Amino acid sequence: HKWRFLGDLLNRTQNQELGLEDLLKATQPLEMRARECYSQTIHLDSQEFIEMLVLDACFVIELFRRVGKVVQSEPDDPLFSMSWVYSFLLRDLIRLENQIPFFILQCLFDLTQMQSNGPSLATLALGFFNNALQRPEKVINKCTNLQAKHLLDLIRLSFIPQENQDQDQQQSTNSQPPHMIQCISKLRRAGIKLEAPGNAESFLVVKFRHGVIEMPTISIDDFMSSFLLNCVAYELCHNSCSNHVTAYVTLLDCLINTARDVEYLSDRNIVENYFGADAEVAKLINNMGKDVTFDIETCYLAKLFNDVNHYYQNGWHVQWASFRYTYFDTPWSCISALAALILLILTVAQTFFTIIAYVRPNSHAPST
Numbered sequence: 001h002k003w004r005f006l007g008d009l010l011n012r013t014q015n016q017e018l019g020l021e022d023l024l025k026a027t028q029p030l031e032m033r034a035r036e037c038y039s040q041t042i043h044l045d046s047q048e049f050i051e052m053l054v055l056d057a058c059f060v061i062e063l064f065r066r067v068g069k070v071v072q073s074e075p076d077d078p079l080f081s082m083s084w085v086y087s088f089l090l091r092d093l094i095r096l097e098n099q100i101p102f103f104i105l106q107c108l109f110d111l112t113q114m115q116s117n118g119p120s121l122a123t124l125a126l127g128f129f130n131n132a133l134q135r136p137e138k139v140i141n142k143c144t145n146l147q148a149k150h151l152l153d154l155i156r157l158s159f160i161p162q163e164n165q166d167q168d169q170q171q172s173t174n175s176q177p178p179h180m181i182q183c184i185s186k187l188r189r190a191g192i193k194l195e196a197p198g199n200a201e202s203f204l205v206v207k208f209r210h211g212v213i214e215m216p217t218i219s220i221d222d223f224m225s226s227f228l229l230n231c232v233a234y235e236l237c238h239n240s241c242s243n244h245v246t247a248y249v250t251l252l253d254c255l256i257n258t259a260r261d262v263e264y265l266s267d268r269n270i271v272e273n274y275f276g277a278d279a280e281v282a283k284l285i286n287n288m289g290k291d292v293t294f295d296i297e298t299c300y301l302a303k304l305f306n307d308v309n310h311y312y313q314n315g316w317h318v319q320w321a322s323f324r325y326t327y328f329d330t331p332w333s334c335i336s337a338l339a340a341l342i343l344l345i346l347t348v349a350q351t352f353f354t355i356i357a358y359v360r361p362n363s364h365a366p367s368t
Contacts, residue, residue: 013112071114085099094230099151143157156244183211211311220274262281
């Protein structure tokens with residue numbers, strides 16, 4: 001399929017007198033910069049390495065253009081006629097080991113651009129992956145000028161809100177260093193609730209206020225699980241990279257211990273489970289957060305961790321939550337508590353009037 005897509009691309013650029021040799025020549029000055037992007041030494045000579053970059057990059061570019069309707073695709077193209085192939089491509093293109101430097105993609109994209117006013121590479125790439133992510137178009141349009149290192153980084157950056165790009169602004173102002181928080185079951189016993197806001201543009205926008213953790217909805221499926229795993233691996237391998245996704249996965253790992261925790265998140269519309277049983281999602285999240293190390297004090301959720309722990313450790317919140325759970329958890333318990341309160345008020349009133357009548361027995365008697 002790679003050679004077929006490359007052939008189709010070159011057929012369209014014949015009018016511009018642009019051939020394979022031109023693509024190779026344009027890529028050659030970027031060779032050393034591209035090699036430095038890979039953590040492992042690539043044992044290919046210069047010609048082989050450049051040919052590999054051009055072949056892979058042109059396949060990705062042609063794929064994005066066909067999915068984005070920039071160029072026409074054959075109706076019986078096996079890459080699009082079989083849904084499992086498309087799903088495989090989605091996951092394959094976000095694997096960390098399969099990343100192509102974005103400047104290589106951009107160079108060849110600009111060189112083979114047929115329309116001067118056509119969509120940008122970032123727009124087509126985000127549109128391609130949006131078939132799995134299903135985000136509003138307005139969210140995609142805000143991310144077309146992101147400076148990404150590769151496709152995985154492009155999608156990752158598109159989830160990081162602009163106000164959270166500077167992590168220093170999100171650090172905790174508390175004198176105590178932040179610590180991991182308890183699981184959902186324990187937090188609920190302290191009166192902490194979880195809710196899904198309806199207007200959030202990214203699942204990374206997590207807030208805590210007035211005893212409520214606000215977490216936007218996230219769909220857990222094969223693509224999202226692969227995306228999160230590869231983002232965590234990428235953030236851990238690059239010190240210059242922010243750790244937004246790693247911090248979020250750590251938060252999920254803290255909140256989820258068992259299938260019941262996943263069930264609660266599903267009931268609150270925070271997790272949409274397309275992965276499997278609740279127990280499988282719990283296992284996935286716990287494995288994802290296992291042995292993950294990062295500086296929690298500098299992560300964008302540092303203040304949230306501190307605030308939740310401070311609220312959880314307040315004994316008054318625990319006692320009040322226990323009282324509400326005991327007496328107001330169900331309609332019947334509410335009715336029972338209300339009846340008991342009315343009975344108490346009537347008893348106090350009866351006692352009060354009895355005492356008044358005893359202390360002032362003749363206050364209303366007629367004078368003689």
